[in-house]
Amino acid sequence: MHMHLDPKLDYVAPVSCSNCPRLVAFLDKSRQDNPDWHNAPVPSFGSINAEILILGLAPGLRGANRTGRPFTGDFAGDTLYQTLISHGFASGNYDPNGNDTLSLINVRIANAVRCVPPQNKPIGLEINNCRPFLSTELERMHQLKVILCLGRIAHDTLIRHFKLPAKDHLFSHCKSHKIKPDLSLLNSYHCSRYNVNTGRLTQPMFDDVFIKLTHLIK
Template sequence: MPSFGPADARLLIVGLAPGLNGANRTGRPFTGDYAGDLLFATLAAYGFARGDYAADPHDGLTLVDCRITNAVRCVPPENKPTGTETRSCRRFLAATLAAMPRLRAIVALGRIAHDSVVAALGGSRANVPFAHGAHHAISDLRLYDSYHCSRYNTNTGRLTPEMFRAVFADVSAWLSERGDD
């Protein structure tokens, strides 16, 4: 699954893996499943997306100063990637990071995405623990953590839309303070 959004964006969102009935079917990350509904509405609310999201890659939605990729590039069995799959795909994540010259902030959606980003950046998971709403400095980047915006997490109350928006409010404020756009 290729990344979605401009390579010169300052924000990168890292999801888990393409959804079987979402991105795998539509060819665009987070498109066609519930996680995309919450993600794209939140991105639009904070100026990181423009246009109408209609769960179709031809809906005209564009990302603004934002790109989306996944820690694992193909649909894992039962939506649970193995450690081997995650490690095998890390080179794609590292290449995505390297190809973004203006990258300043990363939002990791879930622990697997977080751990993969930390490893791709050469950090230590022990020194950079995952916690929803946390942020960490890794070299010249800031890594923000959020629970994944999956239907399961929102239906169980582990992640509310307000909690999710709070992460992006923090990211937006930090990027605005930097002013290096």
């Protein structure tokens, strides 16, 4: 399944990208095992003119790597999109296969790493290699007001992009940082199955993040 959610612009990782040999090899194996999956860099979802960017870590093997749309097809996506709908940041119906009527409202969703990593864990070199795509994307988002980082690695990636002192911008759930006069960074624990099952992230805690997000963009 291939979803063309973005034009081929300079912030879109090309299918031919070979910057990360480990990820290239993992994608090659996934293409052999599941030839009908997306199995390529996953483009961002939502308008480049959105005021909100939600940043995750990387595509899941059976989620975005399968469907070609960020956070679509796995537990984290089920949680994220239902929460977006309930808080008015998305409309329509969400389907884990991506064949749905879902539409984001003033939101764009991206990953710090655009290709699926083994065991859902990119290494530092891969995060660094992929950062130029994210950096260019951020520069193109001229209306951007809030970046919601799902997880510490997404947070750290943004801190490095903006060249901010890490000690003054620590990751903490539902904490926001003013990084420019017109731009805030908001943190949340990742909505992964592990975090939800262990109680690190509850639905009320996730709701609190989106309540705060609503206030930040006003």
